[in-house]
Amino acid sequence: MNLGCYAEGRWVNSDGEGVILRSAVNGEPVASASSDGVDFAGMVQYARRVGGANLRSMTFHDRAFMLKALAQYLNESKKAFYALSTQTGATKADSWVDIDGGISTMFVFSSKGRRELPNDYVLLDGPPEQISRQGTFTGQHIYLPLRGVAVHINAYNFPCWGMLEKLAPTLLAGVPAIVKPATSTSFLTELMVKHIIDSGILPAGSLQLICGRVGDLFNHLNCQDVVAFTGSKSTADFLRQHKNVVDNAVRFTAETDSLNCSILGPDAVPGTPEFDLYVDEIVKEMSSKAGQKCTAIRRIIAPSNVSGDLVVALSQRLAKVRIGNPANKDTEMGALASIDQRQEVIGRVEELKTESSIVYGAMDGFEVHDADAQKGAFFAPVLLHCDDPLKSRTPHSVEAFGPVATVLPYQNIGEAAELARMGEGSLAGSVFSADNDFVKNIVLETATYHGRLVLINRDCAAESTGHGSPLPHLVHGGPGRAGGGEELGGVRAVKHFMQRTALQGSPTTIAAVSNCWIRGAKENVSTAHPFRKTFEELNVGDTLHTDERTMTKVDVEAFANLTGDIFYAHMDAKEAARNPFFEGQVAHGYFIVAAAAGLFVDPPLGPVLANYGLDNLRFATPVNIGDSLKVRLTCKQKTFREGMGYGEVRWDTEVTNQDDEVVAAYDVLTMIATAETMAELPPAAA
Numbered sequence: 001m002n003l004g005c006y007a008e009g010r011w012v013n014s015d016g017e018g019v020i021l022r023s024a025v026n027g028e029p030v031a032s033a034s035s036d037g038v039d040f041a042g043m044v045q046y047a048r049r050v051g052g053a054n055l056r057s058m059t060f061h062d063r064a065f066m067l068k069a070l071a072q073y074l075n076e077s078k079k080a081f082y083a084l085s086t087q088t089g090a091t092k093a094d095s096w097v098d099i100d101g102g103i104s105t106m107f108v109f110s111s112k113g114r115r116e117l118p119n120d121y122v123l124l125d126g127p128p129e130q131i132s133r134q135g136t137f138t139g140q141h142i143y144l145p146l147r148g149v150a151v152h153i154n155a156y157n158f159p160c161w162g163m164l165e166k167l168a169p170t171l172l173a174g175v176p177a178i179v180k181p182a183t184s185t186s187f188l189t190e191l192m193v194k195h196i197i198d199s200g201i202l203p204a205g206s207l208q209l210i211c212g213r214v215g216d217l218f219n220h221l222n223c224q225d226v227v228a229f230t231g232s233k234s235t236a237d238f239l240r241q242h243k244n245v246v247d248n249a250v251r252f253t254a255e256t257d258s259l260n261c262s263i264l265g266p267d268a269v270p271g272t273p274e275f276d277l278y279v280d281e282i283v284k285e286m287s288s289k290a291g292q293k294c295t296a297i298r299r300i301i302a303p304s305n306v307s308g309d310l311v312v313a314l315s316q317r318l319a320k321v322r323i324g325n326p327a328n329k330d331t332e333m334g335a336l337a338s339i340d341q342r343q344e345v346i347g348r349v350e351e352l353k354t355e356s357s358i359v360y361g362a363m364d365g366f367e368v369h370d371a372d373a374q375k376g377a378f379f380a381p382v383l384l385h386c387d388d389p390l391k392s393r394t395p396h397s398v399e400a401f402g403p404v405a406t407v408l409p410y411q412n413i414g415e416a417a418e419l420a421r422m423g424e425g426s427l428a429g430s431v432f433s434a435d436n437d438f439v440k441n442i443v444l445e446t447a448t449y450h451g452r453l454v455l456i457n458r459d460c461a462a463e464s465t466g467h468g469s470p471l472p473h474l475v476h477g478g479p480g481r482a483g484g485g486e487e488l489g490g491v492r493a494v495k496h497f498m499q500r501t502a503l504q505g506s507p508t509t510i511a512a513v514s515n516c517w518i519r520g521a522k523e524n525v526s527t528a529h530p531f532r533k534t535f536e537e538l539n540v541g542d543t544l545h546t547d548e549r550t551m552t553k554v555d556v557e558a559f560a561n562l563t564g565d566i567f568y569a570h571m572d573a574k575e576a577a578r579n580p581f582f583e584g585q586v587a588h589g590y591f592i593v594a595a596a597a598g599l600f601v602d603p604p605l606g607p608v609l610a611n612y613g614l615d616n617l618r619f620a621t622p623v624n625i626g627d628s629l630k631v632r633l634t635c636k637q638k639t640f641r642e643g644m645g646y647g648e649v650r651w652d653t654e655v656t657n658q659d660d661e662v663v664a665a666y667d668v669l670t671m672i673a674t675a676e677t678m679a680e681l682p683p684a685a686a
Contacts, residue, residue, distance in 0.1 A: 035212030051176030051205025064113030148224030265433025425480020451478030
């Protein structure tokens with residue numbers, strides 16, 4: 001079977017033989033891959049001209065709903081993906097991480113897109129920056145999607161998750177993607193892409209696929225394009241230096257080699273929960289995906305006085321790991337991705353042996369059930385021990401990308417931290433300890449060398465996602481050897497595919513561009529109370545200026561007695577005057593907020609369905625007895641909730657006193673009904 005490339009809205013199948021892709025289980029041919037006949041320049045132009053335009057015509061929420069629909073569609077097709085995944089050497093548990101994990105990532109980005117991004121085309125970055133004295137010239141940072149294409153170059157170990165975890169934030173940002181999976185397992189990626197295209201959910205040009213070589217693709221990239229790479233450091237360095245990438249300042253993010261470490265605290269001696277958890281985690285990390293995870297534990301940093309006990313415990317557990325045919329439900333560890341990969345791992349172990357000793361495992365002669373060990377790419381776990389890790393090089397520089405790890409003993413916390421840093425940057429580190437002082441010191445000494453640190457003890461272990469599980473909510477990436485990039489991380493990942501621009505101008509102009517009213521911008525004042533307007537009728541900038549209310553001693557003390565907040569400053573003028581911030585008895589801050597609501601609220605049933613909170617509340621000036629307060633309430637931002645019958649409206653609220661001094665400022669958050677919802681309300685009771 002020749003794999004297809006999906007380019008310029010159609011499938012392209014090469015007539016040539018291409019690269020033969022073989023089963024990791026039995027070595028039999030599964031497919032062939034070739035990109036011959038693909039017009040790479042045409043792919044880039046098609047992505048920019050068709051895909052980008054289609055995606056940018058959608059709001060963030062439109063794109064978030066698109067991701068949700070796609071994730072639901074893929075969920076219904078999982079059986080086919082699981083069946084083919086075994087040919088990559090993956091067990092059912094391995095495939096769950098790859099397939100379900102990838103689909104779950106799309107769900108998460110869909111949810112975060114709808115909750116954390118506006119139903120709009122522009123994303124604001126922080127509050128406005130007041131530049132001029134009078135406030136007529138201001139600044140605002142915004143994000144807009146790049147007008148290029150994101151080239152995703154993915155690794156062989158996660159042919160589904162590797163694609164979906166990059167695709168989700170890219171599409172949510174409004175940027176089309178060209179996906180280039182690692183050739184050896186591209187047959188599984190191609191199957192998933194076929195389902196995605198057949199779903200008809202993505203607009204034309206959003207996704208294209210290359211199975212085989214990338215040809216002259218890099219020659220056609222420019223400053224609006226992004227390369228998101230996962231793979232070896234040597235390949236990443238080579239691609240970063242591509243003349244066109246350098247000349248055009250093409251954005252390049254990378255996730256590369258990572259000699260991740262896990263540190264056992266000195267308190268975690270045999271018999272403690274942390275010691276047992278540590279053994280469990282290392283065995284899981286070595287056997288899951290046959291150790292072919294960019295986050296897997298490669299360096300086991302343990303106190304020297306327990307390293308011997310640790311080797312014994314790990315050896316006993318590793319001996320129980322059942323290696324064999326990943327399609328067999330009793331298999332705990334499948335094969336490496338290919339015979340070539342097995343040879344690569346054998347070579348790396350030989351390098352590690354120059355400064356470490358194998359204390360468990362053998363590279364041949366091990367038992368494999370329900371499969372032929374010679375025909376498949378099987379490799380048993382190998383555990384090494386380095387006697388002098390501070391003076392050794394290979395444990396900190398050579399990665400055997402398989403079920404291989406090295407025990408590195410330390411004498412004190414300083415040595416433990418130094419060993420962690422000797423990896424020169426990793427995606428994920430972990431610390432197993434119930435001694436929070438030890439954990440704190442390790443974090444302070446090593447965090448800058450890790451993209452993520454997982455801190456595990458008996459209190460959180462039951463719900464912990466473990467050392468090696470990247471989460472869409474948190475940053476996935478790391479400094480130094482790990483590539484210096486950041487994939488995932490919630491909305492942070494979306495921003496990788498957007499341009500941040502600083503706008504400068506009048507508040508009214510910037511509000512018009514950003515669809516968010518800012519102080520100093522034009523106000524739309526009318527006789528109609530803004531709370532009488534449906535979501536459709538309400539406009540950003542609609543403003544209400546209220547009447548005044550005088551703060552009296554009776555009201556302040558009544559509020560105090562009603563709430564139980566009888567703090568001295570609200571009850572005793574003499575004691576309050578001793579406070580350098582007050583002149584005498586003052587009103588409660590929350591009374592000011594409550595009184596402000598009394599000034600601007602329109603009581604009868606109307607489009608305002610609910611108030612669901614306040615943001616950014618600040619009290620600027622004390623309110624004394626006798627002060628008169630008034631409110632300016634302005635529609636700041638609108639977010640329509642598709643299919644919910646309402647929209648969310650943020651109101652810029654400013655409370656001032658008789659001297660026009662701001663005493664309180666905050667955002668009021670409300671749900672405002674649509675006209676259709678208002679029409680469907682039941683009639684008033686007789």
